[in-house]
Amino acid sequence: MTTTIPRASAILGAARTLAAKLLLAVPIDRAALSEAMTESARGNDAAGAWQQRDSFEALEVSLSLAIPELVGRMDVGASISALEALARELPTHTVRSEDQIQFQQFSTPPALARLAVHLARLSSDDMLLEPSAGTGIIASLAKGAVKDLILNELEPTRADLLEAVFPGKKVYRHDGAKLSALLSGTARPSVVLMNPPFSVSQSRGEDQNTAARHLRAALDHLLPGGRIVAIMPDWFSPSARYEETFRRTLEGARVVLSLRLDKGGYVKHGTGIAVRVLVIDKVPGEIGVSTVNRGSVGELFAALPTVPLRATLRDPTQAAAPRPKLSLFRSVKTGPARPVIVRAPQTNDVRHVAYEVLAEPAAMGEQRGVYADYRPSRVVIAEAGEHPTHLVESAAMASIAAPKPSYVPSLPERTVTARLLSAAQLETVIYAGEAWSRDLHGRFSHPAGEVALQEDPEGKLYRTGFFLGDGTGAGKGRQAAACILDQWLKGNRRHIWISKNAPLLEDAQRDWTAIGGLPSDILDLACWKIGEEITAPEGILFVPYGTLRSSRVEDTRLDQIVRWAGKKFEGVIVFDEAHEMGGVAGGEGAPGQKQGSLQGIAGVLLQNTLPRARVLYASATGASDVNNLAYAVRLGLWGPGTAFANREQFISEIRDGGIAAMELVARDLKASGLYLARALSFAGVEYDILRHDLTxxxxxxxxxxxxxxxxxxxxxxxxxxxxxxxxxxxxxxxxxxxxxxxxxxxxxxxxxxxxxxxxxxKLPSIYPAIDEHLANDECVVVQLVSTAESILNRRLNELDPDEREALELDLSPREAI
Known part of the structure; x- marks a missing residue:
């Protein structure tokens, strides 16, 4: 009868055998690893009793068992030298298992672990947390210097091994990126030593910002004044490209040391990556410091300046100037210093947006010409502020009151109390949620290859959409982000943001981060080729209209997006600059009849394929002609329960009515709670023409x-x-x-x-005028008609490396000739 030994038990048995050899200075090679595993597992790898990767796990656990005794009485420099020498004699990791790749299991080299412990300046009063403890190498070097250990490891086998190597110590099994929430209410550490996964998240799949998320979670859980020593990916630095992520991750902390270990530090683990070691104290301060760069741990230690003393620990409930906990949902805005007011610590809990529904609509705002001052007609949001600039709406729209809403959004508390959204913007979130709470009349089916839906008693229910017609300056992007955030907090973590072109990705990231998100939550579809599966399990997929319509023989972008969204998709689809779909119905053009635009058709097909999606149209120029409203299939303008049997009848009859009929459509949509359109007021604006006489x-x-x-x-x-x-x-x-x-x-x-x-x-006249205004302490705004970016990119692509070295480009008008 064959007995199967549990994997963790087999690895632990082999580790104890190998640890004994290490203590006796017996050389360990691949044959010794295989022998120890075969003996412990009672069978060889050929018979399936164990795998090659298990032997390397046993080697790492043996280091955790033996290292404290091997270097326990050595000083730091000597122990680092000894551990580097030991590592050179050990076998190189040549096999990676699926688990190692899935959980990013690249354990800390022993010499680097010893340096990290030294940088932490541990004391006997410390409670130490290791959020990704792996096989326990860091913890084994630190356990004798601290009062208690808190270990966390997500991978089950490694967690079992940690419990055996550190008996009596608490071993959690959580995702390190969510540790601050999952360990809320437990004892908080004064020191964190961490080597997080770099690019694979358990909740997000492939995610370059995984390490940053783990570090932020550790900072949130650390006691104020505590210290973190973090081994981070090489890109994690205040460089131009990653400055925003770096700053947001470390907000509320200061970097006291920055070290870089060049390629070679992990060579025995089968990878040649460079890493950064950051020493971070949880006190406000400078995060950009100079970096010491060396090729080995020993060289780093030799070049190391004096390790700064630790900050004083503070009681987190009695901090003099409490900082709001940084999370996915807090604002990045800062302001001038203000007097400290003693009050309860700030929180950023998710809560319902409180508002009062008016029984009678608010009085129409003061009318100025064809415009009237804007005010929410049915709701009063006591905690929200006015819009930063004065808003107006057309007098015709102002005369119509919106319906009484009942939908209550859920947003982070500070989004409202810190006035990251104005009352007018919060009104959009309320009415969009209200619209999405109901369905279009009737049921519909979607015949393959056809743009129009067909009535079908056995078909699907389609969720009603919402149209945001605000003008420039009203913050359509931030309102769209807030609508997504409301759904995000309700568990819908997949959304689609469609916009005019690829550069607007930065605008979407700006609007999302303005209300507390991370730029990395916005997923650029360009990261995946047509035909590839989108691997991100959650996020906001950014899609330019031009990309939405693109296709190849074997696949289309539309199909790729739908596969990622899933058949039960209930997230938000934002059609930013929705008028870009205006040509979906075709029509009359200069040469005659025009076919429908491909991007308009793709946008309608996306809506038709995902019936439960929450569709948000956003455009200040929704339609110049009624025919261009054909993309707005979720507003219930035609079909069952309306005055128009189909889209063609709606277009024909509204077009006959002219502009007046289009106004009636807009007013009817507002009265139904499906449309809001505000604009900045130009009251008091004057202009003069600056004339330049040619010499x-x-x-x-x-x-x-x-x-x-x-x-x-x-x-x-x-x-x-x-x-x-x-x-x-x-x-x-x-x-x-x-x-x-x-x-x-x-x-x-x-x-x-x-x-x-x-x-x-014209410049000889423009420059003196600018100087004159600046001298009068007035602001000057210069609009760039063109930056010639596309021409510059083409010229750069044509250059060879030598020409790039001595860069001389001529983008003047002479270049055109």
Whole structure:
């Protein structure tokens, strides 16, 4: 009868055998590892009794068992040298298991663990937490210097091993990124030593910011004044690219030492990565410090300045100036120093947004011309502030009151009390949630390949959408982010944000972080190729309209997004700049009948494929023509329960009614609670035209350029003939497409050229005017018509490395010629 030995027991037995050899200075090679595992597991690896990865786990556990005795009485420098020498004699890790990859199990090299313990300046009063304890190498070096150990390890086998190696110590089995929440109410540590996973999260899958999330959770749980020594990925630094993540992760703390271990520190673990070792005290202070960079732990220790003393521990419930706990939902805004007021510690608990529903609608705001001062017509949010700038709405819209809402959003407390959202913006969250609480009339099915839904008694219910028609400055992006945050806190962790182009990703990140999110929560679809599965288990997927419509023979972006969302998707789909879908229904154009736009069709198909999605349209110019409202399929403008049987009838009859009918549609949508449209007030705005008179010299310059372009124009036909685009002999066009493209490029280049020239000619008047306003202590806003970014990128891509070294680019109008 064959007895199967539990994996943890087999590894532990082999580790004890190997530890005895280490203490006797007996060399350990691959054969010794296999022998110890075979004896402990009572079978060899060929028979499946154990795996090669188990032998390396046993080797690491043996180090945890033997190291305290091996280096216990040595000073720091000697122990680091001894551990580096020991590591060189041990076998290199050559096998990785699926568990090791899944849980990012790259244990701390013994010499680096000894340095981390030294940097912590441990005392006998300390309670030490290791959030990703692994096989216990760091804990084994620290346990004799502290009062108590708190260990956490998510991977089950390693957690079992820790309980055996550290009997009597509490071993938690949580995700380290959520430790502050999961250990809430337990004893808090005064020191944290951590080597977190770098790029794989248990809740998010592949996530570059995993280590940062683990560090933030550890900081939140650490006692005020406590110290963290963290082994972090090489990118985690205050560089231009990662400064925002670095700053937000370390908010409320200071970095007292920054070390970098170059490639080679983990070579015995089968990887050549570089790492950073940060010594962080939980007191406000500077986070950007100079970094000591060396190739080995011994060299780092030799170059080490004096390790700074620890800060004084503080009672977290009696801090003089309590800082709000940083979480995914707190604001990043800071302000000028203010007098300290004694009050209860700040919290950022998630709670319902309290508001009063008015039995009678609020009086219409003061009318100025065709606009009236804006005020929420049905709700009063006592804790919310006014919008930073004065808002108005058209008098026609102001005369209509919104319905009484009943939906109550849930948001972080400070989002309201710190006035990160104004009353007008919170009103949007309320009415969007109210709209999403009901369904369109009737049931519908979605025939494959068709854009329109079909009534079907056996079909699906489609959730009603909401339209946000605010103008520039009202904060449509932040309102969309708040709507997502409300759902995020209710457990919906997958959302889709569709916008005009890829650069607006930064705007989405700005709006999301403004109310407390992390930039990494916004997932750029460009990170996955068409056909690949989107691996992120949660997040806000950012999709430009141009990407939404793209496809290949074997797959489409739309299908890729739908697979990630899942059939039961109930997240928010934000159609930012929704008018980009305006051509979905086609219509009459200059050459005749036009087909529907591909991105408009893709947007409607996405809505039709995900019936339970919460659709938010956001656009200040929702539709210039009623035909362009065809994308708004979730507003209930046509179909069952309306005055119009289908979209075609709605478009036909509203178009006959002209602008007045379109106004009625907007007013009806507001009365139904499906539409809000506010704009910044221009009351008191005045403008003067600054006139620049061309000098005779500038006129001569302009005339010279005109003559040059005339020469180019006169020779354009000859160039077309020489390139085989036209035939001068028979006066025929041989390639009409190329001819049109050449003329289009010529005219476009000419217009850009003269636009730059005219702008340049105006500068002698613009600069003195700017100086005059600045001298009067007035603000000057300069609008950049074009930054020439695309031209610059094309030029940079054409350069070879030598040319990049001595960079000289000419992006002036001369370059166009």
């Amino acid at each position: 005779s010299e500038q006129i001569a310059i302009y005339d010279t350029y005109c003559e040059a372009w005339t020469i180019i124009h006169q020779n354009l036909e000859a160039a077309l003939e020489l390139t085989g685009i036209v035939d001068g002999l028979e006066n025929k066009t041989l390639n009409s497409g190329a001819k049109a493209a050449a003329r289009s490029r010529f005219e476009g280049t000419k217009q850009r050229f003269f636009a730059q020239v005219l702008l340049s000619l």
